[in-house]
Amino acid sequence: MNLYRTATSGTTIGLVVVLVVIVVAAGAYIALNPGGTTTTTVVSTTTSTQTSTSVSTQTSTSVSTQTSTSVSTQTSTSTVTSTSTTLSGSIVGGGGTLVYPIMQDWINTYSFVQPGIQITYNAVGSGKGIQGITAGLYNFGESDAPLTSAQYAGLPSGSNLLTIPISDSGIIPAYNIPGLTAHLNFTGNVLAEIFYGTITQWNDPRIASLQSSSVAAQLPAHAIQVYHRSDGSGTMYGFTQYLSDSNATWAKNVGFTTGTIAWPVGVGCLHNAGVAQCIAGNPYSLGPLEIAYEIANPGQINFGAVRNHYGNFILANLTNISEALAAGVKNGLPSTDSQWSSYSVIQQTFNDTTDKYIYPVSTFTYALVYQDMSGSYASSTQVQAVATLDFLSWVITSGQATGPVAPTTTLGYPPLPSAAVTLDKQLLATITYNGTPVLSGS
Amino acid sequence: MTASSKGNRRSGSKGDLVLKTVVGAAAVGIVALLIGLGIELTSGSWLSIETFGLGFITGSTWNSVLNTYNVFPALVGTLTASAIALLLGLPIGLGIAIFLSERTRGIRAGATALGSLVELLAAVPSVIYGLWGLIVLAPFMRDYIEPPLKSILGLPGLFSGTPIGTDLFTGGVILAIMIVPTISAVSRDILNAVPNSQREAMYSLGATDWEVVRKAVLPYARSGIFGATILGLGRAVGETMAVTFVIGNNINLPKSLLSPGATLTTLIVNQFGNTFDPLSEAALVEVGLVLFLLALVINIFARLLVWRMTRSTRFRV
Numbered sequence: 001m002n003l004y005r006t007a008t009s010g011t012t013i014g015l016v017v018v019l020v021v022i023v024v025a026a027g028a029y030i031a032l033n034p035g036g037t038t039t040t041t042v043v044s045t046t047t048s049t050q051t052s053t054s055v056s057t058q059t060s061t062s063v064s065t066q067t068s069t070s071v072s073t074q075t076s077t078s079t080v081t082s083t084s085t086t087l088s089g090s091i092v093g094g095g096g097t098l099v100y101p102i103m104q105d106w107i108n109t110y111s112f113v114q115p116g117i118q119i120t121y122n123a124v125g126s127g128k129g130i131q132g133i134t135a136g137l138y139n140f141g142e143s144d145a146p147l148t149s150a151q152y153a154g155l156p157s158g159s160n161l162l163t164i165p166i167s168d169s170g171i172i173p174a175y176n177i178p179g180l181t182a183h184l185n186f187t188g189n190v191l192a193e194i195f196y197g198t199i200t201q202w203n204d205p206r207i208a209s210l211q212s213s214s215v216a217a218q219l220p221a222h223a224i225q226v227y228h229r230s231d232g233s234g235t236m237y238g239f240t241q242y243l244s245d246s247n248a249t250w251a252k253n254v255g256f257t258t259g260t261i262a263w264p265v266g267v268g269c270l271h272n273a274g275v276a277q278c279i280a281g282n283p284y285s286l287g288p289l290e291i292a293y294e295i296a297n298p299g300q301i302n303f304g305a306v307r308n309h310y311g312n313f314i315l316a317n318l319t320n321i322s323e324a325l326a327a328g329v330k331n332g333l334p335s336t337d338s339q340w341s342s343y344s345v346i347q348q349t350f351n352d353t354t355d356k357y358i359y360p361v362s363t364f365t366y367a368l369v370y371q372d373m374s375g376s377y378a379s380s381t382q383v384q385a386v387a388t389l390d391f392l393s394w395v396i397t398s399g400q401a402t403g404p405v406a407p408t409t410t411l412g413y414p415p416l417p418s419a420a421v422t423l424d425k426q427l428l429a430t431i432t433y434n435g436t437p438v439l440s441g442s
Numbered sequence: 443m444t445a446s447s448k449g450n451r452r453s454g455s456k457g458d459l460v461l462k463t464v465v466g467a468a469a470v471g472i473v474a475l476l477i478g479l480g481i482e483l484t485s486g487s488w489l490s491i492e493t494f495g496l497g498f499i500t501g502s503t504w505n506s507v508l509n510t511y512n513v514f515p516a517l518v519g520t521l522t523a524s525a526i527a528l529l530l531g532l533p534i535g536l537g538i539a540i541f542l543s544e545r546t547r548g549i550r551a552g553a554t555a556l557g558s559l560v561e562l563l564a565a566v567p568s569v570i571y572g573l574w575g576l577i578v579l580a581p582f583m584r585d586y587i588e589p590p591l592k593s594i595l596g597l598p599g600l601f602s603g604t605p606i607g608t609d610l611f612t613g614g615v616i617l618a619i620m621i622v623p624t625i626s627a628v629s630r631d632i633l634n635a636v637p638n639s640q641r642e643a644m645y646s647l648g649a650t651d652w653e654v655v656r657k658a659v660l661p662y663a664r665s666g667i668f669g670a671t672i673l674g675l676g677r678a679v680g681e682t683m684a685v686t687f688v689i690g691n692n693i694n695l696p697k698s699l700l701s702p703g704a705t706l707t708t709l710i711v712n713q714f715g716n717t718f719d720p721l722s723e724a725a726l727v728e729v730g731l732v733l734f735l736l737a738l739v740i741n742i743f744a745r746l747l748v749w750r751m752t753r754s755t756r757f758r759v
Contacts, residue, residue: 097715125715150719223604230691230708232506232716258716259506260693267608267702268691270712274576281581282607 088116089387091380095122095129095142097271098234098290099167099365103142105407106399110391113398117387126234126258133161133368136379139388141368144169144234145258146340156377162427163340165364166395168414170321171239172303172361174289176279177202180218184304185210185313188246188350188360191306194224194286195243196250197265202284210307220284227278227287230268232259238346238363239288245350276301291316295412308360309353316359318402318414324349324358326417333423364420367392374433385433393439396424479734487728489720498728504693504709511725513732515695519610519703520736522696523685524678526614527621531678532671534618535625539667542626543633544655557630564623572687575616580607580688583615588700603700610696610703613689617681621674628673632666633659665750672744680737682707706733 093103100123107119124132126143130151133141146163147155155161173186190206193199199206202224208216229236240256254262269278272293279285280301294301295318305313314320328349334340346363369392370378373385380388400415402408408415416424431438484491490498494512501512538560542553584607591611592601601611636659644658660667690702691712704712706729717723 127716127718128714130718148719154719225604225606230686231712255507257506259718259722260504260713262503262505262507262694263692264694266692267606268704268712269608270686270691274687277576278608281577282584 086116087114087383087387087390089381089383090118090120091139091384091387091391092120092122092137093140093142093367093388094124094132094138095368096126096144096234096365097123098126098144098169098292099142099413101292101296102167102399102407102411102413105411106391106395109399109407110394113394114387114390117391119387119391125232126237127232130368133370136377139369139378139380139384140392142166142365143258143368144363144365145237146343146366147368149339149341152339152341156375159375159377160371162369162371162431163334164367164369164392164396164424164427165325165416165420166367166392166399166424167365167408168321168325168362168416169235169238169365170291170316170324170359170362170414171235171242171288172291172294172316173286173306174276174279174294174301174303175286176283176302177220178283180215180220181302182211182215182218183302183315184215185307186304187307188242192243192247192250195226195228195263195266196247196254197226198249200224210313222284225282225285226263226266227269227275227282227285228261228263228266229272229275229288230270232257232261233271234258234363234365235272235288235290236261239361241344241346241363242350242361245347291318291321291414292412295410306360308355308358309350310356310358312356314357314359316361318409318412320357320359321362321414322417323355324352324360324362325364325414326419327352327355327358328362329417329419329423333420362414367395369428369431371430372432373438374435380433382433382438385431385438389428389431389438393425393428396421396428483727483731483734487724487731490724490728493721494725498725499732502695504725506722509719509721511722511728513706513709513729515693516704516706516709516729517732519613519689519696520679520705520707520733522610522699522703523613523617523689523705524675526611526699527617527678528671528675530615530618531621531625531674535622535670535674536629536667538622538626539629539633540655540659542630543636544651544659557627560623560626560630562623564627568620568681568684571616571620572684575612575684575688576608579616580612583607583612592700600699602698605700606690606702608688608690608702609700610689611699613685613703613705614699616684616688617678620681620684621677624677625670625674628670629663629667632663632670635666636662669744672740676737676740676744679740680707680733682711686711706736 100121103121103123107121110117110119121142122132122138126145129138129141129143130147132138134151134155136156147161152161173184173191175184184207186207187210190199190210193206200223201221203219203221208219211219237256237258240250240254240261243254244251244256254264266287267278269275269287272290275287275289276293276297279287279289289301289303294303303316305315307313308324325345328345330352331348334343346361349358349360349362352358369388370380372378373380373388374382378385396416400408400421402415404410407413429437429439490511494501494510498512499517500514501510502514503510503512504515505511542557542560584605588601588605588607588609588611592603592605595601640658640662641654644654649657685705686708689705689708691704691708692702693704693709694701696703709729710726710733713722714726717726
């Protein structure tokens with residue numbers, strides 16, 4: 001009997017130990033930010049010591065309805081916040097993986113600005129970001145491409161979804177030719193012919209004619225091994241749209257999409273890191289790569305310059321991508337509440353003939369927010385609306401900072417051009433909750 | 443002692459009720475889950491079924507620009523890669539099983555250690571096989587395996603084209619590596635279940651080891667080994683991540699084994715994140731439905747065979 005008891009309690013203890021281990025492991029896993037989801041939870045304790053009462057009416061309303069433990073009374077701080085108000089709330093965004101590295105950094109840094117706001121970003125892909133905001137799963141969506149007209153048609157009736165550029169991205173032609181360290185020159189047309197399978201050899205005269213004679217002599221008589229993304233992506237959307245602008249055959253027979261591109265030739269590799277691995281591991285390879293990858297891993301992969309409309313061969317960097325998008329938006333963006341489906345910043349940049357040093361394969365990534373956040377389709381409380389817009393306002397201003405340690409510089413995300421920031425501010429100012437502008441204080 | 447065991451039994455009867463309820467609910471739950479999954483996949487893909495009909499299976503275009511989604515190339519990819527996997531994996535897996543059950547008789551510790559090593563291989567997460575496949579296996583195939591195959595077996599269509607390492611053939615090879623532990627672990631158990639009288643009878647007739655294995659052991663375990671093979675096939679058909687890394691992910695109809703290809707599973711993992719319009723999403727769910735039916739058929743087949751084998755063994759002994 002004693003033996004039996006011991007055995008039972010032994011089993012029980014064993015079970016309990018296993019349970020504890022599982023719970024601890026799960027806790028540690030969540031605390032260590034698993035891939036795909038970033039959760040930043042910082043409970044604000046500073047507000048209790050604040051006694052000042054100067055608060056803008058709009059914000060104080062939202063704060064007083066809040067039941068969170070961090071903010072209980074009228075608050076105002078002299079801390080670093082843009083609105084000089086401590087906000088709280090828990091918001092969720094979701095969308096593309098392209099911005100995920102900088103989004104993580106934004107959420108982290110912003111948690112010091114507004115410790116009471118908890119932001120979760122689900123890196124689920126652009127399409128799922130649009131789907132999520134359509135279904136009211138997220139307070140803000142994210143996409144590497146503006147909505148198509150079909151996607152606009154799928155939005156809840158009566159809603160107006162705003163497209164807000166939050167970051168830039170450039171796509172570089174990366175290659176691996178053993179023994180060749182020079183940066184090759186490409187044009188959009190030649191890239192399209194390579195990816196269409198018309199140009200198959202590295203020493204093809206159409207490639208050689210773009211190079212200096214010393215580089216042209218080094219081009220190997222070897223087949224070009226073409227790589228591209230296997231998954232639908234904003235990077236490939238930008239790249240194939242550029243190819244479509246550059247080459248009529250590509251535009252007619254392949255086109256561009258964030259979904260599945262029917263690549264005529266080449267091998268698909270999963271995600272940017274996969275493309276980088278495919279290029280680095282296979283000699284005589286060529287593939288389009290998001291510049292953030294190159295900047296985060298400098299010198300590991302060789303890439304070429306692309307000729308802009310002015311006629312200069314430009315080697316991509318943060319500055320000339322930002323300038324390209326500034327050139328792209330200099331003729332104006334879609335008016336604040338109009339649809340973006342027929343607007344293409346890539347095409348605008350492509351058609352720009354006056355700017356000499358812009359990098360032509362540059363594109364925006366966008367946050368998606370409903371203009372009326374009190375709409376039932378937006379599934380947002382007023383507190384969440386305020387938190388969402390405060391975060392996005394911060395992202396398009398402080399979040400774009402450059403410098404030796406700024407995330408835009410170190411992570412490889414070119415800062416938004418000022419014209420886009422101006423438009424973003426106008427867009428955010430039009431967002432309302434119950435008819436009142438959410439950002440009235442700013 | 444008697445009292446305590448009675449007490450145990452009495453409290454156990456309450457436990458019996460709990461046990462019955464819990465395991466009953468679990469059993470019903472799994473059936474409900476399976477049916478629910480089938481219903482959900484069918485309703486989720488209804489738009490695609492309506493739009494493409496049978497063309498979904500027979501057509502070769504998967505293109506978001508044209509808004510046309512057909513899976514024939516991916517189906518060919520799944521079947522080809524799985525066939526290569528079986529062709530390469532079955533002899534090796536069976537060889538390991540025969541070694542473990544026949545050659546290590548008398549050195550049980552060695553057999554156990556080796557057996558657990560094989561089982562450990564089956565527990566390695568597939569994404570690790572995938573990374574290894576991309577970084578190590580694919581370049582190795584490109585440089586050392588595929589060029590000779592191309593020059594020796596350069597049959598039209600089979601090994602033509604440029605060896606690139608990430609292609610259908612490498613996809614099949616990595617699947618073979620992954621199903622070897624499954625096949626060998628199950629086959630070993632089946633070979634161990636072959637009664638020793640079978641072997642002794644053969645040996646007493648003066649048979650060699652090879653003759654014993656070939657004429658007494660393998661025929662006896664035939665249906666069970668077939669079941670193990672089907673289980674391996676099931677794993678090959680359903681495997682996703684490892685294949686995604688090395689198969690090349692090209693959704694055009696493959697021209698040869700050295701062409702980059704796609705399977706049903708890699709199609710889903712690559713495209714699901716960026717579907718928004720209802721049709722492309724329904725099409726991906728229908729890919730899941732095709733896969734579900736394929737896996738279901740294979741698994742039912744395997745279960746029936748394993749069940750038949752164990753039953754016949756019991757009767758023969």
